[in-house]
Amino acid sequence: MALEHAILVSLLEKPGSGYELARRFDRSIGYFWTATHQQIYRVLKRMEGDGWVAAREVAQQGRPDKKHYSVAAAGRKVLSAWLHEPIEPESVRHDLAVKIRGAAFDDPSALMREVERYRAVHSERLAHYLAGEIRDFTGPEAPGTPDAGRELQHVVLRGGIAYERMTLAWLDDVLATLHRIRERPGH
Amino acid sequence: MALEHAILVSLLEKPGSGYELARRFDRSIGYFWTATHQQIYRVLKRMEGDGWVAAREVAQQGRPDKKHYSVAAAGRKVLSAWLHEPIEPESVRHDLAVKIRGAAFDDPSALMREVERYRAVHSERLAHYLAGEIRDFTGPEAPGTPDAGRELQHVVLRGGIAYERMTLAWLDDVLATLHRIRERPGH
DNA sequence: GCTTGCATGTAAGAGGTTACATGATTCG
DNA sequence: CGAATCATGTAACCTCTTACATGCAAGC
Numbered sequence: 396m397a398l399e400h401a402i403l404v405s406l407l408e409k410p411g412s413g414y415e416l417a418r419r420f421d422r423s424i425g426y427f428w429t430a431t432h433q434q435i436y437r438v439l440k441r442m443e444g445d446g447w448v449a450a451r452e453v454a455q456q457g458r459p460d461k462k463h464y465s466v467a468a469a470g471r472k473v474l475s476a477w478l479h480e481p482i483e484p485e486s487v488r489h490d491l492a493v494k495i496r497g498a499a500f501d502d503p504s505a506l507m508r509e510v511e512r513y514r515a516v517h518s519e520r521l522a523h524y525l526a527g528e529i530r531d532f533t534g535p536e537a538p539g540t541p542d543a544g545r546e547l548q549h550v551v552l553r554g555g556i557a558y559e560r561m562t563l564a565w566l567d568d569v570l571a572t573l574h575r576i577r578e579r580p581g582h
Numbered sequence: 583m584a585l586e587h588a589i590l591v592s593l594l595e596k597p598g599s600g601y602e603l604a605r606r607f608d609r610s611i612g613y614f615w616t617a618t619h620q621q622i623y624r625v626l627k628r629m630e631g632d633g634w635v636a637a638r639e640v641a642q643q644g645r646p647d648k649k650h651y652s653v654a655a656a657g658r659k660v661l662s663a664w665l666h667e668p669i670e671p672e673s674v675r676h677d678l679a680v681k682i683r684g685a686a687f688d689d690p691s692a693l694m695r696e697v698e699r700y701r702a703v704h705s706e707r708l709a710h711y712l713a714g715e716i717r718d719f720t721g722p723e724a725p726g727t728p729d730a731g732r733e734l735q736h737v738v739l740r741g742g743i744a745y746e747r748m749t750l751a752w753l754d755d756v757l758a759t760l761h762r763i764r765e766r767p768g769h
Numbered sequence: 770g771c772t773t774g775c776a777t778g779t780a781a782g783a784g785g786t787t788a789c790a791t792g793a794t795t796c797g
Numbered sequence: 798c799g800a801a802t803c804a805t806g807t808a809a810c811c812t813c814t815t816a817c818a819t820g821c822a823a824g825c
Contacts, residue, residue, distance in 0.1 A: 397677055398784085404684040414804050427679035434785065436806060457794060459804040471687070478688050482678055482700045490584055491669055492614035492738045497591045499731035500658070501665050513669045543763045544686035550759040551679045554752045561748040565741045572737040576730045585812090601776050621813065623778060644822055646776040
């Protein structure tokens with residue numbers, strides 16, 4: 396229900412091609428909204444048909460032509476209306492939580508190895524976020540001028556950092572719990 | 583890809599009807615895996631056809647008959663295989679993060695009201711989790727005998743508690759940021 | 770008499786995933 | 798010479814959401 400809106404926000408921050416958008420959904424926006432290029436092209440086409448975005452064909456040398464998209468007036472209106480709608484409760488799906496409860500009916504050791512690998516992924520992600528924060532917001536290279544857009548991007552990134560820190564602490568708790576269970580008589 | 587597995591875990595913890603499962607997906611399991619009764623009935627039917635679960639018709643007086651489901655041997659095997667698979671990175675979709683970045687192109691005041699309402703929802707959810715923790719795990723009424731299944735349920739609940747606390751702190755950060763932006767000259 | 774709870778489903782449509790397809794350039 | 802990057806798409810399939818449907822019993 397909101398891929399359209401994520402695309403509108405991204406195009407308002409910076410207009411670009413479908414391909415460029417797909418790259419962003421691998422990176423910054425992708426941290427809180429995943430989408431593949433197939434999805435993006437399909438939705439972008441529909442949005443163009445509905446007049447939410449305007450496309451301009453750009454001929455390139457040595458590379459295929461691209462369509463440069465920017466947000467049209469109707470798109471801004473749609474986004475503004477959506478921003479005023481109530482925030483829907485997110486529908487959660489945590490494989491890991493299901494697996495942890497499933498571990499009661501299986502050998503916990505296999506899950507422990509997986510949790511450790513998963514922890515490493517989140518540890519890397521945290522390091523990546525922190526590096527991005529220094530590069531774009533708090534480091535000496537970052538622009539010092541206050542700007543609403545940048546500050547809002549920063550607070551979203553801080554949310555990601557808080558999430559990763561919380562997750563790492565919880566995964567340690569999970570590992571300790573699995574360890575305790577494994578060491579107990581009966582296992 | 584894992585509603586089947588969530589159902590298997592839930593039925594292993596306690597066999598029951600499709601309706602009972604749907605209730606659980608409103609409560610405990612629902613905190614980390616959402617599913618509607620339509621989904622559950624459909625998947626349950628397929629799982630029965632594949633021999634993952636066994637159904638027993640139970641006649642009731644004053645109430646419609648129900649199908650009592652329990653996990654069959656094939657289902658246990660499927661669950662065990664899934665538990666040994668690598669944990670997939672979750673595909674995230676956070677409306678709120680999109681809206682925050684979108685607020686750069688709109689009036690922040692409307693979003694602030696929504697964030698406050700959203701904060702109240704999470705505050706209530708935290709209170710609910712904490713009450714459940716006391717009732718089921720740490721309070722004087724909770725069974726004192728150590729049990730792998732209960733400890734794993736507890737560590738998942740602790741994850742939910744940590745998530746809600748982190749979210750509340752972040753939402754305060756978001757509100758403070760929106761406030762700062764609104765008070766600045768130019769807005 | 771109305772709402773809530775118990776109990777099960779069908780059907781249409783929206784949304785998302787996976788596989789396949791093309792074609793040029795640049796880098797190792 | 799092969800892989801990766803840029804750039805765009807189609808098609809089939811699966812999953813999920815939303816709306817509709819039924820029917821009885823208990824409590825207010």
